[in-house]
Amino acid sequence: MTGFGFRGGRLACEGVPVADIARAAETPVYVYSAGSVRAAYASLDRALAAWPHAIHFALKANSALALLALLRELGAGADANSGGEIEAALRAGFSPPQIVFTGVGKTRDELERAVALGVGAINIESGGEAERIDAIARGRGVRARVALRANPDIAPNTHAHISTGSRLSKFGVPIECAAGLLREMARMPGLEPVGLHVHLGSQILDVAPLGRAAGLLAGLARAARDWGLALEHIDLGGGLGVPYEGGAGPSVDEYAAAILPAVRETGLRLIVEPGRYLVAQAGALVGRVADTKAYPGSPRFVILDAGMTELIRPMLYEAYHRIVEVEPRGGAATPCEVVGPLCETGDTLGHARELGPVEVGDLVAVLDAGAYGFVMASNYNRRRLPAEVLVDGERWQIVRKRQSYEDLFRHEV
Ligand SMILES: Cc1ncc(COP(=O)(O)O)c(C=O)c1O
Incomplete structure (x- = not known):
């Protein structure tokens, strides 16, 4: 590939x-190589074909507009991590609903822009951020589509600098606090909670932690359904690694087998945000x-x-x-x-x-x-x-x- x-x-x-x-x-x-990108996209898409899914390419891995346009033509959505990446996605032809906006420390300007555009989901990183988005959306008389990023405290066995799902990292809301915040978000008039999000880290070669994270998020989704919150999707982030030393890395089929059972139980559409694997x-x-x-x-x-x-x-x-x-x-x-x-x-x-x-x-x-x-x-x-x-x-x-x-x-x- x-x-x-x-x-x-x-x-x-x-x-x-x-x-x-x-x-x-x-x-x-x-x-x-365009052919390599096509082959990687096709293999992942095929592996996930058994369940409704969307592949949102993580622009942070490579935001060359020509590659983004190629991925868009293949059917990908976009995962943007900054205002600049939102602009790159738009210039490459993605429509706002095809963009999910992730990122710790989003600025007011970035949030204003994302709400004004009506992106597919803003992945919320904290209670404070939920309030800020709520206020911006109410000011505009709209409801912003949001997902809550949970931090599951799972180590994905990768380099510490690219491990994002541990309690010691700055990302997301601790999983045991997530249900409470989700309830609060559901009461905020400017927010429309549509999903749950998790991202464990990058260059993950052992798919088992990804499966565990999917299980925890699925549990949260079921709890939300039980108290009457109808979500649309479960977003399991990116992270699938590649074999930099040659040979074979984890296969997309192993990846799908690790995450799909938990997602199926929720009945929700799956979003994934691969970057490295695709490019x-x-x-x-x-x-x-x-x-x-x-x-x-x-x-x-x-x-x-x-x-x-x-x-x-x-x-x-x-x-x-x-x-x-x-x-x-x-x-x-x-x-x-x-x-x-x-x-x-x-x-x-x-x-x-x-x-x-x-x-x-x-x-x-x-x-x-x-x-x-x-x-x-x-x-x-x-x-x-x-x-x-x-x-x-x-x-x-x-x-x-x-x-x-x-x-x-x-x-x-
Ligand atoms: C929230 C989020 N989604 C997706 C990715 C893409 O990860 P990868 O390139 O390992 O697939 C990252 C990268 O760390 C990320 O932080």
């Missing part, structure tokens, strides 16, 4: 040699070797023109990404540190990797970089955000230009 593979000894994305793209688009550059394997970050060095007592360094500014996951989470030569020269592979050009020792994309005898100017691809890659890129060291390219079969297109130096200074006075 990655869309990338070697053809005639050269790395290709679908039918296009990656080197051709890199030559035309400059490096560093993100390359995405991680569809993307690669392509860079060029800018320098190499190997001195006695030090590792062999392969220094790329891409680094933590383009892909911060290795530095942020010690995340592993496979790294390959785009046009391998042949010759024995030896261990090296694959690093970026930034002024930080932590700017390492791969530690102790086996690469062949690469030379300055050679192309290197960091695989499985389609999720939480470009969206976390920065201008640190006054570097320009890279271009993004979408490949579809034999065709490819720059869907976002590389920033120019003019762009870098545009907002300074």
Whole structure:
């Protein structure tokens, strides 16, 4: 499902040699495979087909408008985590009812906009937020469609920084307080409670915790039904992980088997908010070797023109990404540190990797970089955000230009 593979000894994305793209688009550059996104979406949709469901793509993973438009055409909805992501969803053609708005610490402006648009659901993170939305909606003479985000205190066995369902994390309302708040919300004239929401975290490889969270949320939904609140959906968030080290990750069928039984009992429509699963394997970050060095007592360094500014996951989470030569020269592979050009020792994309005898100017691809890659890129060291390219079969297109130096200074006075 990655869309990338070697053809005639050269790395290709679908039918296009990656080197051709890199030559035309400059490096560093993100390359995405449309076919890979289609395949991932189709597999998840098929796995959930036994129950009414909606797949709301989590824009935080990748909000390139071209990818969003592709996902919308496939039938996806959107999960936006900020005002900016709501705007991205709208520009990609999603209608407000197709958008769920999640996020801790939503600002007044963001809430005003979401209520004015009439998004499909605002996932409420606290009692205070419920009151603020109620006041905004009453001020406009409308009822805002809302869901309550419960924090189930379940550890999903993933990196601490992307674990969101524990009591120690800032997200949601503790599950034992959720029923009380839901009752209060049902009494607020500006709110129309339509669902329940939970999100345990990201890059989850063991589906059992996701099943437990579904069970807890289903219990809450049944309690709400018993005291007369008719909800529409149960939103189990995202989190399904991908096999960054190669091989197989959790299958969508295992995922469906873990969550669907609990959802079925509620009779409610299922919403899921996958990000990584749909796009991680569809993307690669392509860079060029800018320098190499190997001195006695030090590792062999392969220094790329891409680094933590383009892909911060290795530095942020010690995340592993496979790294390959785009046009391998042949010759024995030896261990090296694959690093970026930034002024930080932590700017390492791969530690102790086996690469062949690469030379300055050679192309290197960091695989499985389609999720939480470009969206976390920065201008640190006054570097320009890279271009993004979408490949579809034999065709490819720059869907976002590389920033120019003019762009870098545009907002300074
Ligand atoms: C509320 C919410 N939904 C969905 C996602 C998407 O998660 P993933 O990309 O792991 O599927 C996230 C990411 O952490 C999230 O916070």
